[in-house]
Amino acid sequence: MAGTAVRGRLRGLTWQVATVDEVVDETPRVRTIVLDVPDWPGHRAGQHLDVRLTAEDGYRAEREYSIASAPGEPVAITVERLEDGEVSPYLTEELRAGDGIELRGPIGGYFVWDGEDRMPLLLAAGGSGVVPLRAMVRHRQRTGSEAPVRLLYSSRTLDDVIYRGELEEASDGVEVVHTLTREQPPGWGGYARRVDAELLADVAWPADDGALAFVCGPTSFVEAVAEGLVDLGYPPARVKTERFGATGR
Amino acid sequence: MSFVSRGFKGRRRDPEDPGRVPPGQYVTPDFPVLSAGPTPHTPLEEWTFAVVDGDERTTWTWEEFLELPSETVTVDIHCVTRWSKLDTTWEGVSVDTLLEEAGADSPYVLAFCDGGYTTNLPTEDVTGGKAWVAFGYDREPLDPEHGGPARLLVPHLYFWKSAKWVRGLALREEDEPGFWETYGYHLYGDPWREQRYAGD
Numbered sequence: 001m002a003g004t005a006v007r008g009r010l011r012g013l014t015w016q017v018a019t020v021d022e023v024v025d026e027t028p029r030v031r032t033i034v035l036d037v038p039d040w041p042g043h044r045a046g047q048h049l050d051v052r053l054t055a056e057d058g059y060r061a062e063r064e065y066s067i068a069s070a071p072g073e074p075v076a077i078t079v080e081r082l083e084d085g086e087v088s089p090y091l092t093e094e095l096r097a098g099d100g101i102e103l104r105g106p107i108g109g110y111f112v113w114d115g116e117d118r119m120p121l122l123l124a125a126g127g128s129g130v131v132p133l134r135a136m137v138r139h140r141q142r143t144g145s146e147a148p149v150r151l152l153y154s155s156r157t158l159d160d161v162i163y164r165g166e167l168e169e170a171s172d173g174v175e176v177v178h179t180l181t182r183e184q185p186p187g188w189g190g191y192a193r194r195v196d197a198e199l200l201a202d203v204a205w206p207a208d209d210g211a212l213a214f215v216c217g218p219t220s221f222v223e224a225v226a227e228g229l230v231d232l233g234y235p236p237a238r239v240k241t242e243r244f245g246a247t248g249r
Numbered sequence: 250m251s252f253v254s255r256g257f258k259g260r261r262r263d264p265e266d267p268g269r270v271p272p273g274q275y276v277t278p279d280f281p282v283l284s285a286g287p288t289p290h291t292p293l294e295e296w297t298f299a300v301v302d303g304d305e306r307t308t309w310t311w312e313e314f315l316e317l318p319s320e321t322v323t324v325d326i327h328c329v330t331r332w333s334k335l336d337t338t339w340e341g342v343s344v345d346t347l348l349e350e351a352g353a354d355s356p357y358v359l360a361f362c363d364g365g366y367t368t369n370l371p372t373e374d375v376t377g378g379k380a381w382v383a384f385g386y387d388r389e390p391l392d393p394e395h396g397g398p399a400r401l402l403v404p405h406l407y408f409w410k411s412a413k414w415v416r417g418l419a420l421r422e423e424d425e426p427g428f429w430e431t432y433g434y435h436l437y438g439d440p441w442r443e444q445r446y447a448g449d
Contacts, residue, residue: 012448017252053254061259062273062331086260086275094256102252107446109432110285219282223394226287236287236364243282 013104015052020099021074026162030128031092032068032078035101040075043067045139046112046132046214046242049077049105053087063087066131066216066242067106070138078162080128111214111242115145119212120205123151124195124225126217127160132242133214134163141171149174152203154195154221156182177203195221200228207233216242266335269325271440274333281332282394285428289363289393289414296398298382299417300351307351308417311398315384317342317350322381324404326411327440339402340385344375347382347418355420359427360401363414368427369436370403370410375418379405382415407438407445 016039024032043049048066069076081092095101113121113136121140123133130153140149151170155161157180167176179191179199191199205211213234215225222243229239270276299308309317321340327333348354358375361367374380383402384391391397396413403410409429430436435444443449 013446053257053259054252055257055259056253059259060273061257061275064330090254090257099255100252101254107433110428219394223282223288230287236289239287241284241286243284 013050013107015102015104017100018075018103020095020097020101022097023095026078027160029081029092029160030078030162031081032076033091033095033101034069034074034076035103037075037103041106043071043075043106044109044112044114045070045135047106047108048132049075049103049107051077051087051091052102052104053090054102061087064107067135068131070135070142072142073138078128078131078134111216111240113139113212113214115139115143115147117212118145118147119210121147121149122204122211122213122229123149124213124215124217124221125151125153126195126221126225127155128162129215129217129221129242129244130162132216134166136214137167137170137174140174146173148205150203150205151176152179152195152200152225153177154179154181154217156180158183158185158188195224195228197228197231200225201232204229204232204234211238213239214242215239217244219243269335270333271327272443273445274327274331274440277332277334279332280334280337280395281328281330283328283330283409284364284413285366286364291363291398291414291416293398297416298347298399300347300353301417301419302351302353302355303420305351307353314342314382314399317346319384320381321385322402324402326404326408329407329409329434329438329440329445333440338387339381339383340388341381341383341399341402343378344380344382344401344418345378348372348376353420355422357421357424358418359421359425360412360415361417361419362412363416366412366414366428368401368410368412369421369425369430370406371424371437372420374406375401375403379403405439407435407440409434410438 018035018037021036022034052062065077068078079091293311296311297308323338325335380403384399401412401415
């Protein structure tokens with residue numbers, strides 16, 4: 001394992017100016033930014049990148065964002081506006097097509113899925129934690145992988161569901177299971193509570209199936225899902241997590 | 250390069266204490282959690298801490314560990330994901346104490362942990378009063394989410410070096426990359442030089 005992940009990365013990650021190609025409103029608080037990156041080395045599903053903003057007086061703020069697009073697609077990030085944020089309000093409200101934006105990447109090599117094996121995939125997303133998992137779903141579709149996928153996606157309300165239309169159209173072999181924790185529309189037939197052991201036991205592949213799990217969301221969500229999967233018999237090494245706490249401001 | 254982000258003003262112009270916040274970091278009152286997998290829960294009666302020097306292994310049980318002289322330190326911590334947290338208070342055993350008790354000496358150490366996580370450090374960065382194996386945070390037992398029962402605390406380096414759920418130090422003659430270092434993060438990780446990734 002050692003030595004393989006850094007292959008091709010020896011010259012380091014340099015900042016470059018990308019151009020915003022398009023912005024797409026996903027929900028009232030979430031926007032996808034599609035980028036034209038002149039010198040992009042390619043990325044893997046699940047990786048992230050660094051964004052750097054510079055004000056006229058030289059003040060800078062940096063944040064990292066998961067890459068929302070599949071390998072081979074134009075680089076895109078999906079950003080949730082945080083009310084007390086410094087960077088996310090700029091990215092979701094000010095930035096528009098044609099603007100330049102500095103970034104570098106891709107970063108990370110553990111929370112990635114390359115689609116090379118056919119083991120079932122369990123993706124568990126809390127809120128905007130769906131972003132790197134969406135890259136994996138798209139990657140599966142683009143490569144024709146036969147790994148069966150279940151995406152368990154926890155949102156506050158139906159309006160908060162990111163990529164809703166796209167997920168509704170997900171192809172054969174991809175099951176999307178929603179839970180809405182705060183408010184449900186009339187006639188809602190899905191789950192309506194935070195993920196707990198029972199819900200997880202309903203949705204997760206049986207531990208014997210040898211599934212690989214990727215869990216991304218706020219800490220409380222990730223803790224509940226990751227520990228719940230271990231309780232169901234998933235080996236800890238088959239449960240990969242990525243969390244965001246106060247990050248992303 | 251003099252790129253300017255059109256329309257970006259930024260919120261903070263006067264960090265509380267600029268000399269305490271490394272470049273590219275912002276200060277948060279929260280204590281975010283980051284880890285690559287499920288939180289391990291090793292029972293304390295099965296917990297040991299080990300200094301491993303080739304075939305020699307010096308170990309402490311949890312009870313023995315708590316009997317070692319401990320220190321309370323207040324330090325600033327800096328995560329590679331860009332949050333910094335000021336004035337965090339920890340209780341732990343100095344790594345000096347552990348290496349002295351083990352009679353161990355080598356140029357590098359590799360910290361190893363429950364869950365298989367590892368991270369590499371030069372010995373001079375974990376000795377001389379610069380690093381601890383911490384079991385208390387904010388005057389309480391260290392929470393499992395934050396690395397309890399015990400984690401490494403090396404506050405002058407990015408916080409991934411302060412390995413959670415640490416179970417020992419293996420002495421090394423060479424600087425052998427640990428978990429995140431293998432995935433492209435910097436071998437050393439000095440926040441003041443923004444050594445986030447390999448090549449920085």
